[in-house]
Amino acid sequence: MRNQSPEQLEGRLNAHRKLLVALAAFIADGAEGRAFVERLRRDAETVLDHEEDPGVEPxxxxxxxxxxxxxxxxxxxxxxxxxxxxxxxxxxxxDAAPESEDR
Incomplete structure (x- = not known):
């Protein structure tokens, strides 16, 4: 891949992020998918409470x-x-649709 400017890389990353958000929202639209996405949000991948000591300088x-x-x-x-x-x-x-039908 050719060298890209920081602006080009940022634009590409933003596009990937937008696509991922849209796909995750699509998945979360149903009950089973929402449970899956909620689990993703709950499950942190970072080390917590000194589970692994990174030392003085991680x-x-x-x-x-x-x-x-x-x-x-x-x-x-x-x-x-x-x-x-x-x-x-x-x-x-x-909620607004029935009111507009009465008019």
């Missing part, structure tokens, strides 16, 4: 692991929020 793998876990949590949370927002919009339209 190496880059701990930082990378934390960044990856933060991004996964961010994507899953965005997907669940999107599902909730779509549900509220559909509910609002459903």
């Amino acid at each position: 190496n880059g793998s701990f930082a990378t692991q934390q960044i990856a876990d933060d991004e996964l949590q961010s994507i899953v949370t965005a997907a669940l929020l999107r599902v909730q927002a779509v549900g509220r919009q559909e509910q609002a339209r459903g």
Whole structure:
């Protein structure tokens, strides 16, 4: 792959993130899929409570692991929020539709 500018890399990463959020929201639209996505949000991949002592100066793998876990949590949370927002919009339209028929 050719060398890309930081802007090009950022644009590509943003596109991947948008796609992942949309796919996770699609999966979370059903009860079984929502349970799966909720499990993803609950299950942290980072080391907690000194399960593994990184030492005085932790190496880059701990930082990378934390960044990856933060991004996964961010994507899953965005997907669940999107599902909730779509549900509220559909509910609002459903509530508004009968009133408009009476007019």
